[in-house]
Amino acid sequence: MKLKNLLFLPLIALLVTSCSSVRVTTDYDTKANFNKYKTFAFYKTGIDKATISDLDKKRIMRAIEAELTAKGMTKSQNPDVLVSLFTKSRERVNVNSNNAGWGYGYGFGWNPWMYGGMNNNVNVSQHTEGTLFIDIIDGKKKELVWQGIGSGALRTKNVEKKEARIKEFVAEIMAKYPPGADKK
Numbered sequence: 001m002k003l004k005n006l007l008f009l010p011l012i013a014l015l016v017t018s019c020s021s022v023r024v025t026t027d028y029d030t031k032a033n034f035n036k037y038k039t040f041a042f043y044k045t046g047i048d049k050a051t052i053s054d055l056d057k058k059r060i061m062r063a064i065e066a067e068l069t070a071k072g073m074t075k076s077q078n079p080d081v082l083v084s085l086f087t088k089s090r091e092r093v094n095v096n097s098n099n100a101g102w103g104y105g106y107g108f109g110w111n112p113w114m115y116g117g118m119n120n121n122v123n124v125s126q127h128t129e130g131t132l133f134i135d136i137i138d139g140k141k142k143e144l145v146w147q148g149i150g151s152g153a154l155r156t157k158n159v160e161k162k163e164a165r166i167k168e169f170v171a172e173i174m175a176k177y178p179p180g181a182d183k184k
Contacts, residue, residue: 022152022172026179032138032145034178039076040068043137046084059163060085063170064134071177081145082137089130089154096123130154132169136177148173 028034042061050057064083065075129151136146150173156162 022150022169024148024150024172024176026146026148026173026176028146028179029143034146037080037136037178038073039079040073040081040083040136041076041079041139043082043084043135046082046086046135050086052087056162056166057085059166060132060170063167064174066167067170067174067177071174079139081139082142084135084137086133086135087130088133130169132173134170134173134177146177146179148176 042064047057047061052060064085068083069075130153131149131151134148134150135144137143138145150169152169154165156165
């Protein structure tokens with residue numbers, strides 16, 4: 001019985017990790033001195049190109065501003081860094097076959113309900129997967145110094161839940177800024 005339980009542990013771990021809310025990756029300029037960046041502003045030209053609603057842009061910008069302010073940065077007219085963003089989305093379709101039957105039936109003999117019978121369940125689900133890119137650009141050099149990318153499911157139409165999901169995306173991405181911040 002213990003062996004059977006041990007076989008389910010990898011399955012449970014896979015399910016838990018596959019339900020991870022936001023997958024984050026980052027990249028940055030190793031020559032940039034992130035300690036000198038104390039002020040920020042939003043890069044309107046870049047943000048205007050994002051293909052989402054103006055309301056969602058505002059939600060994302062408020063969330064980014066809250067995260068940077070919590071890190072000790074201040075918004076400025078003459079910023080050390082400019083913050084830009086863009087988004088992508090795609091429809092994902094998941095098809096899962098859940099065959100309830102293993103073996104040939106009850107005890108000895110043949111069960112007509114197995115293998116092609118009523119125990120074959122196919123579940124089809126569809127959702128939108130969104131990707132948010134947050135770019136940090138050196139204000140003086142106008143060069144990209146850091147990029148955070150977060151991807152995850154976008155399944156909500158409710159405004160409050162959408163705002164909470166956006167805050168979650170931004171918080172997960174900005175937890176990696178500045179480089180090494182997640183190791184502290």
